[in-house]
Amino acid sequence: MIKTFFFLIFSFSFLCTCTYSFLIRVTPEDALLLVDGNQFENAGKYSTKDKTIEVLAQKEGYLPVSGRFENKSIFAKKEIVIELEKKKYDVSIDATEDWIAYTIDGESSGVLPFNGFLTHGRHTLELTKEDGPVQSIGLDIKKEDRFLLRYQRQVPFVNQIGIFSCGGAPKQVTFSPDDRYLYITLLGGQGFQIFDMEKKAITCLVGPDQWARKLGFVEGIFIEKYHCYFVSQMGPAQIYEYDVKTDGTVAYKRTIKSGGSWSKVIAYSDRLDLLAVSNWCSNDVSIIEYETGKVIRKIDIPKAPRGLAFSLDARYLYIASFDGGFIFKYKTDDWSEDGRIYKRGAAMRHIVIAPDDRRIFVSNMYHCEVYEIDCESFEILHRYKVFHNPNTIDISGDARYLFVSCRGPNNEKRYTLRSPLDGKVMIFDTETKECVATIQGGNQPTGLDVSNNGKYCAFTNFQDANFELYDISALGQSRSDGNIVSDARAGK
Numbered sequence: 001m002i003k004t005f006f007f008l009i010f011s012f013s014f015l016c017t018c019t020y021s022f023l024i025r026v027t028p029e030d031a032l033l034l035v036d037g038n039q040f041e042n043a044g045k046y047s048t049k050d051k052t053i054e055v056l057a058q059k060e061g062y063l064p065v066s067g068r069f070e071n072k073s074i075f076a077k078k079e080i081v082i083e084l085e086k087k088k089y090d091v092s093i094d095a096t097e098d099w100i101a102y103t104i105d106g107e108s109s110g111v112l113p114f115n116g117f118l119t120h121g122r123h124t125l126e127l128t129k130e131d132g133p134v135q136s137i138g139l140d141i142k143k144e145d146r147f148l149l150r151y152q153r154q155v156p157f158v159n160q161i162g163i164f165s166c167g168g169a170p171k172q173v174t175f176s177p178d179d180r181y182l183y184i185t186l187l188g189g190q191g192f193q194i195f196d197m198e199k200k201a202i203t204c205l206v207g208p209d210q211w212a213r214k215l216g217f218v219e220g221i222f223i224e225k226y227h228c229y230f231v232s233q234m235g236p237a238q239i240y241e242y243d244v245k246t247d248g249t250v251a252y253k254r255t256i257k258s259g260g261s262w263s264k265v266i267a268y269s270d271r272l273d274l275l276a277v278s279n280w281c282s283n284d285v286s287i288i289e290y291e292t293g294k295v296i297r298k299i300d301i302p303k304a305p306r307g308l309a310f311s312l313d314a315r316y317l318y319i320a321s322f323d324g325g326f327i328f329k330y331k332t333d334d335w336s337e338d339g340r341i342y343k344r345g346a347a348m349r350h351i352v353i354a355p356d357d358r359r360i361f362v363s364n365m366y367h368c369e370v371y372e373i374d375c376e377s378f379e380i381l382h383r384y385k386v387f388h389n390p391n392t393i394d395i396s397g398d399a400r401y402l403f404v405s406c407r408g409p410n411n412e413k414r415y416t417l418r419s420p421l422d423g424k425v426m427i428f429d430t431e432t433k434e435c436v437a438t439i440q441g442g443n444q445p446t447g448l449d450v451s452n453n454g455k456y457c458a459f460t461n462f463q464d465a466n467f468e469l470y471d472i473s474a475l476g477q478s479r480s481d482g483n484i485v486s487d488a489r490a491g492k
Helices: 002-017
Strands: 020-027 032-035 044-048 052-058 065-070 078-083 088-095 101-104 108-111 114-119 121-128 135-141 145-149 159-165 170-175 181-186 191-196 201-206 217-223 228-233 238-244 250-257 263-269 274-279 284-289 295-300 305-310 316-321 326-331 337-342 348-353 359-364 369-374 379-385 390-395 401-406 424-429 435-440 445-450 456-461 466-471 484-488
Touching: 020 032, 020 052, 052 078, 065 078, 088 135, 101 114, 108 114, 114 121, 114 135, 135 145, 135 159, 170 217, 170 456, 170 466, 181 217, 181 228, 181 445, 181 466, 191 217, 217 263, 228 263, 238 263, 263 305, 274 305, 284 305, 305 348, 305 359, 316 348, 316 359, 326 348, 348 390, 359 390, 369 390, 369 401, 401 445, 424 445
Parallel strands: 020 078, 088 145, 135 484, 159 484, 170 445, 390 445
Antiparallel strands: 020 044, 032 052, 052 065, 088 114, 101 108, 101 121, 121 135, 145 159, 159 466, 170 181, 181 191, 191 201, 217 228, 228 238, 238 250, 263 274, 274 284, 284 295, 305 316, 316 326, 326 337, 348 359, 359 369, 369 379, 390 401, 401 424, 424 435, 445 456, 456 466
């Protein structure tokens, strides 16, 4: 009896202390694994007093797996193997040209457009045309999507992301200070649109209620210290200020009258806390206090002032005269002229300042040139010859690369109509003075901007009502294989 009693006690104690063991393996290895509601390490041993466990394995882009698993023996380890299956999405891919051949991951092939299912993740798309090189594009598939791509015949040393539709006559495109959004001003639309870089989609159209129907929104500028965005409208000769929220939305703040006619470009000096606005038809530039919104001075400029830029040290304001052929340098202490450059018949359009504050770059549409100018001597250091009608320009953060959007030749009937040839964006090395890449654009590439982090370049196609986005983070790296390496994601 005593032996039986102790045996029962031992058996009871053993059963109370024993555990059931499970070995759980999930593919892919970085999937999230939950066991009995708690996160657990993949390929780890799990012990419990219960015979049955609840398992959930999941990962973005994969179909989740959940279930109850039982181990009937305390002496054997129960092995559970789970392989997650990738989600499949309905995807369409098209190009701006006909008869573009393609392969996907070296297997599926045909002539665009492609319509079918692709699994979640990265796929390699190769485009070819009889008279051009292979263009290799990395497609990141995360949902049902439509891609619109432009086949590039020249290797641009940049990665294509895609082409995106927007409102009518997109005039300018500007990255937000955090590079999370693009703002597109619409000459033929009721305000400006906001494009979410993560979602790769336009999220909203913003415009001042009583003025939006008049159209004519030209240029925009961010003032980071006030977390605001200004946009100009030509007809009413006004600029509008919007508070920029961290969630990507904006809120109207105020309207400022420029005091001129057909207001276009806006510049801002942080040190002076002043805005400058060029007035195309009244031939003057308005100097406006930010705090009060009052015009404190008007600078008379011959024939259609357009491009503006304050020097970084706030000592000077540079002004481009489109119809006059002048580039002016004005002192900001007394607003007197301190220098000028003249070229007969020129159409000076846009001005950007190098980060060292020692040079400015100015586009001349008529002579198809961009000038690199020494700020101190105010003399031209170099002339970059470009394609027809250079519009907007930008400079990389290290001043190594100059970007130029070239609209293309004018239509014989009227320059406001579609160009007979599509335009392009040219990229120059400012040290060697050579063109290192040419990106084929759509009809009349106009607005252009390089992101603040130097990773992206965007430009608008005025007549096509769309804009293009490129990854330029690899710019400057050697490419010896003759292929274009690209990322793409776009919507028609």
